Amino acid sequence: MSDNLLQVIKDNAKSAKLPPGLEEADIKRMYEGMVMIRAYDERQKKLQRSGRIGFCVTSTGEEAVQVGTAHALQENDWVFPYYRQYGVLLYRGVPMEVLSNHLYGNETDLAKGRQMPAHYTHKDTKFVSFSSVIGTHLIHAVGCAMAAKYRRDNCAVVTYIGDGGTSSNDFHSSLTFAGVYKPPVVLFIVNNQYAISLPVDKQCGAETLHLKGAGYGVPAVRVDGNDVFAVYQAAKEAYGRARSGEGPTLVELLTYRAGPHSSSDDPTRYRGNESDQWQSKDPIERAKRFMQQLGIWSEEYEQEIWEQARFKINTATNESEKYPEPSWASMFDDVYAEMPPALAAQRDEFLEKEAGLDRANEGEFPL
Amino acid sequence: MAQMTLLQAVNNGLATEMERDDRVIVFGEDVGVNGGVFRATEGLQAKFGEERAFSTPLTETGIVGAAIGMAVYGLKPVPEIQFADFIYPAFDQIVSELAKFRYRSGGEFTTPVVIRTPYGGGIRGGLYHSQSPEAYFAHTPGLKVVIPSTPYDAKGLLADAIRGEDPVIFMEPKKIYRSAKGEVPEADYTVPIGPARVVQEGTDLSIFCYGAMVEACTVAAEKAKEKEGLSIEIIDLRTLYPVDEEAILKSVKKTGRALIVYEAPKTCGYGAEIAALIAEKAIEYLEAPVKRVGGFDIPFPYTLEKIYVPDAIRIFLGIQEVMDFK
Numbered sequence: 001m002s003d004n005l006l007q008v009i010k011d012n013a014k015s016a017k018l019p020p021g022l023e024e025a026d027i028k029r030m031y032e033g034m035v036m037i038r039a040y041d042e043r044q045k046k047l048q049r050s051g052r053i054g055f056c057v058t059s060t061g062e063e064a065v066q067v068g069t070a071h072a073l074q075e076n077d078w079v080f081p082y083y084r085q086y087g088v089l090l091y092r093g094v095p096m097e098v099l100s101n102h103l104y105g106n107e108t109d110l111a112k113g114r115q116m117p118a119h120y121t122h123k124d125t126k127f128v129s130f131s132s133v134i135g136t137h138l139i140h141a142v143g144c145a146m147a148a149k150y151r152r153d154n155c156a157v158v159t160y161i162g163d164g165g166t167s168s169n170d171f172h173s174s175l176t177f178a179g180v181y182k183p184p185v186v187l188f189i190v191n192n193q194y195a196i197s198l199p200v201d202k203q204c205g206a207e208t209l210h211l212k213g214a215g216y217g218v219p220a221v222r223v224d225g226n227d228v229f230a231v232y233q234a235a236k237e238a239y240g241r242a243r244s245g246e247g248p249t250l251v252e253l254l255t256y257r258a259g260p261h262s263s264s265d266d267p268t269r270y271r272g273n274e275s276d277q278w279q280s281k282d283p284i285e286r287a288k289r290f291m292q293q294l295g296i297w298s299e300e301y302e303q304e305i306w307e308q309a310r311f312k313i314n315t316a317t318n319e320s321e322k323y324p325e326p327s328w329a330s331m332f333d334d335v336y337a338e339m340p341p342a343l344a345a346q347r348d349e350f351l352e353k354e355a356g357l358d359r360a361n362e363g364e365f366p367l
Numbered sequence: 368m369a370q371m372t373l374l375q376a377v378n379n380g381l382a383t384e385m386e387r388d389d390r391v392i393v394f395g396e397d398v399g400v401n402g403g404v405f406r407a408t409e410g411l412q413a414k415f416g417e418e419r420a421f422s423t424p425l426t427e428t429g430i431v432g433a434a435i436g437m438a439v440y441g442l443k444p445v446p447e448i449q450f451a452d453f454i455y456p457a458f459d460q461i462v463s464e465l466a467k468f469r470y471r472s473g474g475e476f477t478t479p480v481v482i483r484t485p486y487g488g489g490i491r492g493g494l495y496h497s498q499s500p501e502a503y504f505a506h507t508p509g510l511k512v513v514i515p516s517t518p519y520d521a522k523g524l525l526a527d528a529i530r531g532e533d534p535v536i537f538m539e540p541k542k543i544y545r546s547a548k549g550e551v552p553e554a555d556y557t558v559p560i561g562p563a564r565v566v567q568e569g570t571d572l573s574i575f576c577y578g579a580m581v582e583a584c585t586v587a588a589e590k591a592k593e594k595e596g597l598s599i600e601i602i603d604l605r606t607l608y609p610v611d612e613e614a615i616l617k618s619v620k621k622t623g624r625a626l627i628v629y630e631a632p633k634t635c636g637y638g639a640e641i642a643a644l645i646a647e648k649a650i651e652y653l654e655a656p657v658k659r660v661g662g663f664d665i666p667f668p669y670t671l672e673k674i675y676v677p678d679a680i681r682i683f684l685g686i687q688e689v690m691d692f693k
Binding site for chain 2: 114121143146147
């Protein structure tokens, strides 16, 4: 890794001291936050493989990105995520059920069963709904930050994009607007080395992705994204710049997508053995070593937090499974503030003619 | 009341809404100090400051995308896309994001953005300054599509769009920006999105139209009266989505004959929707097949614009054809 890469964890050190601004309790909380994400991913995979949920996106290997950036957030801050930042939701204290209800797309899902799993939305924590189109949400974050600046509100607007997303139209429009208007926005490039099957060296001809900031006049830094304390430090500094009116920051977080793109992807088709070398850079293992260096980690502690995490997750997913799917009528809601008459007519006609004509069993023709 | 052109009414409408609500901000290419290339935002920066009326970098996807983020935060952005022909870079933001935000978030997040854009022929603008892309947007659930044809409606509909909670594509017929004149109250008022306007009542044939075509249809109807003694009803739809079904069906049930006029290429143009609506819900009242007079299915030509855009002559021929059916 290059010399200008921000790192806090020294993997081979015998001892360590607390990073600036972090207490022992913070270290533990961050570690537990990462464990929670990994345990959630374990559960998601099982549910998907057994057919209990239709689809899932995991973020194995990218836990430090989520927890490091989340730990520095304040209550007023906004988050414009993509698929692999649900750990931010958990870290901000959103109940596990909120996430698991979305996995099931049941009647209590905040997205009302309208989006594929992994498209979380949560207004109370300013975690903004996103689409599956890559890059489009970045400019929303920039616009949101422009609005916050107009309102003289003290907050940071945080957004994330993958390495593939840096090629999208709206990466360009976002950096253009961010550079010109200097709103309080922090853009994280989560460089996990792959956009589905395409490796980053075939995604972009530049040596690093953070170089892209310079062309737009947006200050940029490059951080070891598997070092949760380095991520935190970079995030804290960037959010601070945002909140104090110093404008946008682009932060490239170097990490590795240890799992597939999604449950529909098979990485053996395009990936060699290089994942082996990343195993040693597993963000959870590295944080654990750091805690060992600090003398605040034990086997009992490890076992306890994993058990707690799994219990919490299993309880929530079991509960989510009990809820029915959203009502058929609800499919027509929320297209407009008030339903137009022609849409209401479509709904009423459909319900009148087809109520009870279920399609639960494939091939069955109920008429 | 003051005499205003449609363009002045838009400008006055923006100023009125900015005056009454500090959430309203306007921006787009050359919108600030230059007042927009058509001057629709003239004077707004001087009056409301650079924070509320400003020029943006040349990226339409950025303009609409940023507007969405501002709306999520709680503002009421009214971005301008300089020509409707340049809206396509923002098509992804409009169709994938703006239109679907409320739905996909289960109503948690809303994006009340009003995108203003001049559209249509009439200024010798060739392929890329003349298009009428309204059908793309009327086809997208989550958007409202509004097209005024008079100064009074322009200000009133714009006000209703800005005060509403839904995204609106507000398309301004630039051919009549300066030629359409009328009385417009200085005070604030709204014209509700939805209801169509009966331009003139008639008993022999109904014309459904919008934007700059309303004027052409009025001339054609005048000639039809003069030359053939026909009584033509003209309905200005004003809102393409949600469309005023009741007004359309009521008119066609009365006259039994329907002509639909629009500038965009005929195939899959908005008129097809009106024709289908009449076929589904009022076919038994028809005394002749429904006819569409639209643009030809070609890109918008420069030199031959005068024979491309439907005019009173082509509309008159359309009226004759529908009336001649026995």
